[in-house]
Amino acid sequence: MSQKNKFTLSLGLFCSVFLFASLICSEYEIPKTKIKSALPEIKTEDRSESDITISEIRKEDKSKIELVLYPQKKNYYIGENILIQFCLINRGKTDVTVNFGGDYRGSWRALRFKVFAVNEKGDTVADPYPSEICFGGLSADFKIASGDSFIHTIPLNYYSRITESGRYSIYAKHDLGWKESENIPTGTTVIELKMPDEQKADELLYAMFDEKKFDGGTWGKASPQYADFRSIRCPAYFPLLSKKATSGNKNALEGLGSIPTTEATEKLIDLLLDEDTTNTLAQAEIFIDRIPFPKTGENRYWDTTQRAWKIAKGWKNEFAVYSEKISARLFETENARLREIAAYILQCVGQSKNIAVVIKEMTNEIKKSKSNDLSVNMYPAPRTPLGELTETAKILIRKFSYVPTPNKSEGEDLVYILKLKTDSTFRPVGWQKNYLSFFERNLPSLTQAALEYMPTPVDEIFYDQIKKAMKGKDITSQCLSCNLLLNAKTENFKEEIFYVLKTGNDKWLLGSAMFTTYQKPFRFDALKILCSRLDDTLVMEEAIGLIKSAVVSEGSGSFGGPKTLTEAKQLKIRWQKFLTENESTIRNGKIFHIGDKEITADLFPKTYEWELGNGKRWPK
Numbered sequence: 001m002s003q004k005n006k007f008t009l010s011l012g013l014f015c016s017v018f019l020f021a022s023l024i025c026s027e028y029e030i031p032k033t034k035i036k037s038a039l040p041e042i043k044t045e046d047r048s049e050s051d052i053t054i055s056e057i058r059k060e061d062k063s064k065i066e067l068v069l070y071p072q073k074k075n076y077y078i079g080e081n082i083l084i085q086f087c088l089i090n091r092g093k094t095d096v097t098v099n100f101g102g103d104y105r106g107s108w109r110a111l112r113f114k115v116f117a118v119n120e121k122g123d124t125v126a127d128p129y130p131s132e133i134c135f136g137g138l139s140a141d142f143k144i145a146s147g148d149s150f151i152h153t154i155p156l157n158y159y160s161r162i163t164e165s166g167r168y169s170i171y172a173k174h175d176l177g178w179k180e181s182e183n184i185p186t187g188t189t190v191i192e193l194k195m196p197d198e199q200k201a202d203e204l205l206y207a208m209f210d211e212k213k214f215d216g217g218t219w220g221k222a223s224p225q226y227a228d229f230r231s232i233r234c235p236a237y238f239p240l241l242s243k244k245a246t247s248g249n250k251n252a253l254e255g256l257g258s259i260p261t262t263e264a265t266e267k268l269i270d271l272l273l274d275e276d277t278t279n280t281l282a283q284a285e286i287f288i289d290r291i292p293f294p295k296t297g298e299n300r301y302w303d304t305t306q307r308a309w310k311i312a313k314g315w316k317n318e319f320a321v322y323s324e325k326i327s328a329r330l331f332e333t334e335n336a337r338l339r340e341i342a343a344y345i346l347q348c349v350g351q352s353k354n355i356a357v358v359i360k361e362m363t364n365e366i367k368k369s370k371s372n373d374l375s376v377n378m379y380p381a382p383r384t385p386l387g388e389l390t391e392t393a394k395i396l397i398r399k400f401s402y403v404p405t406p407n408k409s410e411g412e413d414l415v416y417i418l419k420l421k422t423d424s425t426f427r428p429v430g431w432q433k434n435y436l437s438f439f440e441r442n443l444p445s446l447t448q449a450a451l452e453y454m455p456t457p458v459d460e461i462f463y464d465q466i467k468k469a470m471k472g473k474d475i476t477s478q479c480l481s482c483n484l485l486l487n488a489k490t491e492n493f494k495e496e497i498f499y500v501l502k503t504g505n506d507k508w509l510l511g512s513a514m515f516t517t518y519q520k521p522f523r524f525d526a527l528k529i530l531c532s533r534l535d536d537t538l539v540m541e542e543a544i545g546l547i548k549s550a551v552v553s554e555g556s557g558s559f560g561g562p563k564t565l566t567e568a569k570q571l572k573i574r575w576q577k578f579l580t581e582n583e584s585t586i587r588n589g590k591i592f593h594i595g596d597k598e599i600t601a602d603l604f605p606k607t608y609e610w611e612l613g614n615g616k617r618w619p620k
Contacts, residue, residue, distance in 0.1 A: 062178060064092025065144070067185035069172055072225055077196040077204060078163065079234035082156040083223060086113070086172055086187065090144040099177025100152065101139030107132040109158040112175055117160035117168045125160040125168070128231075128306045141177065153223035157231035161309075165195045201236040209244075209251065229255035235263075242267050248278040257286035260313035265290055269319065272326045284330060284341045290314050291323060294347040294395055320349040331361055336385055339365075343388035350392065352400040355415075362389045362411030369445035386445055394418055406434040413438055414449050421453035432461055439465045444474055451480035456487035463492060470496040475506050482512035490516055497522075501529040507542040514546045523550060524586045528579060534572035535565060544571060544605060551586075554594050557617070560607035567605060574602050594618050 068087045076082055090096050103111040111134050117125040144150045154172060162168060173186045196204060211227040232241075232255045241259070244252030245267070253271075256264055268287045271277050290310040323345050330342035343361065346354050365386035393415050396402065403426075404415040417438065419426050438450045451469060454462060466484055469477040470493070478500060485493055493516075500513040510530075517526040527550060530543045541561025549555065562568040579586070582598060592599050594610050601619035610618045 060096045061092040061094050062096055063183045064090065065096055065183070065185055066091055067172075067187035069170060069187035069189040071170075071189060071191050074190075075192045075194070077194050077200060078165070079196065079201065079232040079237055080204060081208075081226065081228040081231070082162075082191065083225065084115075084154040084156050084170060084172065084189065085222070086152040086154050086174070087149055088144060088151075088176075088185075089149045090146055093146050095143045095145050097141050097143050097177070098150065099139060099141050100174070102136050103134055103139075105135040105137040107134045109155070113152075113154060113159070113172060114174070115154055115156065115159035115170070115172045117156065117162055117170050119164070120167050125162055126309075127159065128161040128309075129158065130305055151222055155228065155231075157228065157233075161233065161306075162193055163233065165193055167192050196234070196236045198236055198239060201234070202240045205237055205240050205244075205255075209249075213251070227251070230258055232258045233260065235259055235261050238263060238267075245271065250279055250282055253279060253282055253286060257289060260290075260310040262314050262316055265314045265316075265319060269322045269326065273322065273329065275329075280330075280333075281335065281338060284326075284338060287326070288341055288344055288348075291319075291345065291348045294391075295399070323349045324354065328357070331357075339385035340388045343385060343392045347388070347392040347395055350396050352396070352402070355393070355396050355400065355402050358389055358393050358396060359409065359411035359415060362386060362393065362414050363409045364411075365389060366410040366414065366443055366445045369443065390414065390418065390449070394422060398422060407437070410441070410443060410446055413441075413446060417449050417453050420455050424455075432459065436461070436465065439468075444477070447474070448476050448480060451477055451484060454484060456484075458484055458488040463488070467493065467496050471499055475504075475509050478504070479506075479509050479512045482509070482516055485516045490520055491522075494522055497526065498529060501526055502533075505538045507539075510539065510542050510546060514550060518550065519589065521587060523589075524579070524583060527551070527586065531572060531575045531579060534562075534575060535568040537565065537568075540568045547575065548604065548608075551592055552594065552599060553591050554610055554612075557610040558607065559609075560605060562605040563607070571603070571605065578603060 066089045068089060070085050070087065072083045072085070088098060100110075100112070108129050109132075111132060119125060142150060152174075156162075156170065160168075160170075168191055170189050170191060171186060172188075173184065176184060178184055208227040208229065211225065214223075214226045214228065229251045237255060238259055238261065241252045241256045242264075245256045256267060265287075268283060268290075271283050272280065272287060277283065289307055292311055292315060293304065293307075327342040327345040330338045330345075333339060339361070343358070346358060350358070365384070369386065397404070397415060397419055402415070402419075404412050404419055406413055406416045416434065420431060420435070435450065435454075438446050441447075447469065451466070458466070466481045466488070469481040472478065482497070482500065485497070490497075497513050497516055500509060504510050504513065514526060514530070517523045527547060530547050533539050533543045534547075536543070544561060545559060548559070562571055578598070582590070594612065595618075604619075609620065612618055
């Protein structure tokens with residue numbers, strides 16, 4: 001996989017916030033600045049891999065790389081989209097390689113960039129998204145020829161939340177895929193910001209409505225100025241945004257949601273309570289980004305900073321009553337996402353009286369639920385109104401010490417299940433008999449809940465129901481049953497586990513079943529079953545992955561299934577031979593490592609490549 005100028009798939013989609021382009025900018029003069037503090041400490045992240053050979057590194061003179069920052073313009077109004085060009089200039093005589101990407105999937109911005117704005121007092125401006133979690137993304141190496149330059153456009157508002165007028169020094173740095181000792185440059189520039197009055201804000205907004213929103217861009221072109229309504233944040237823009245949002249303008253609605261004031265929150269509430277309003281889903285999504293977090297003791301959120309800022313400035317306790325009315329209206333819709341949001345609103349502001357509402361809505365959702373085939377490739381299932389209602393019920397029954405009565409309604413039964421799971425002191429007489437009756441209803445959602453939230457350690461009285469679910473046709477119930485076996489005597493379910501491994505075609509299901517065999521005497525027999533399916537086109541990629549995980553401890557690298565059926569058949573023969581030769585050690589719990597003589601490259605598809613550290617890879 002180590003090739004120059006090759007995109008490396010890390011985890012997913014290309015971030016639409018940034019562009020690359022070749023552009024000469026050496027004549028730009030960096031404005032002088034007088035500030036008290038220097039650049040905040042920037043910790044360069046370790047590079048996970050290098051696509052450059054040792055000999056090529058010696059040829060590159062990285063000390064001659066200069067970093068220049070320059071804005072699209074020097075003077076801005078707060079609320080405008082501030083674009084800073086990150087320009088690397090190669091003033092040396094040899095080509096230099098830089099690496100970007102792999103740092104944006106699931107995030108609002110590219111996280112390998114370290115960008116700071118510092119005011120005239122020397123204070124660093126708040127980071128709107130300081131704790132983002134990232135799931136990788138595409139990355140690429142680029143060569144900057146001698147005398148050439150390379151640009152990356154940075155949208156400053158996603159790194160610094162500037163809300164006051166003044167002169168700001170901007171600092172930026174990127175690891176470039178280099179080692180810390182390789183003269184990684186830091187760039188700086190200065191911009192001036194003013195607070196717009198209402199007239200100027202209207203003028204700027206009308207210009208933004210005419211601008212194109214960022215459409216993902218293309219490689220090789222500099223980013224033009226584009227509209228970004230998500231990071232306006234300035235109250236001066238409220239009057240026109242409010243007017244436009246009322247008339248159904250989605251851009252205005254997005255801008256309205258960025259403003260952290262009680263007036264903006266009130267406007268969103270009015271829109272959501274207006275039965276004739278348009279864009280209800282967009283309004284609801286924006287509204288819940290400024291409603292108080294559920295008080296659960298757990299954090300379900302990646303980064304709460306921006307939302308907490310809006311809550312602190314834009315929420316009043318009296319809004320809770322209107323939020324309940326919004327929830328009631330959304331529950332009446334046919335849109336599943338709106339009903340899900342309705343449940344979430346009650347998580348955030350619900351009171352004891354809302355438990356009855358939650359139970360009623362849970363009953364409705366359970367009755368119309370169908371078996372889930374995981375066709376959307378999520379496990380145990382996509383978040384649904386019932387899933388969000390379940391989370392809401394957990395919070396409210398704990399907060400208000402609600403005691404449910406079984407067999408009153410399907411919703412009440414689910415709350416009974418949740419109460420048993422979350423309160424170890426709640427074990428009323430006859431609870432096991434009641435619990436068994438939930439399986440007899442033959443309602444997929446209720447069965448899934450009974451399996452997912454079954455009290456552990458699992459009582460043997462439930463074994464027959466678990467076995468029945470494992471051999472049933474509902475994949476989610478099969479997966480949940482396998483997960484339960486981690487808290488049960490797995491040996492009692494060996495037949496059912498083998499059944500799943502022999503017949504299952506879903507990757508989550510196969511993984512759940514295989515995981516139960518780890519550290520068990522029958523792990524070898526499970527491996528034999530998977531090995532027999534290595535030439536089954538429906539599961540051959542999943543099968544080789546699960547075999548690898550159960551046999552070899554190392555997991556980091558690039559993996560994929562066999563490219564052809566011929567390759568799959570060869571792998572099957574090779575693994576059958578491997579299992580025969582190593583049966584006794586595997587049955588005794590042996591886990592192999594890359595480098596062991598038994599582990600050879602022909603055991604894996606040609607797509608497989610392990611990262612061993614220190615720039616080394618196997619099998620290269």
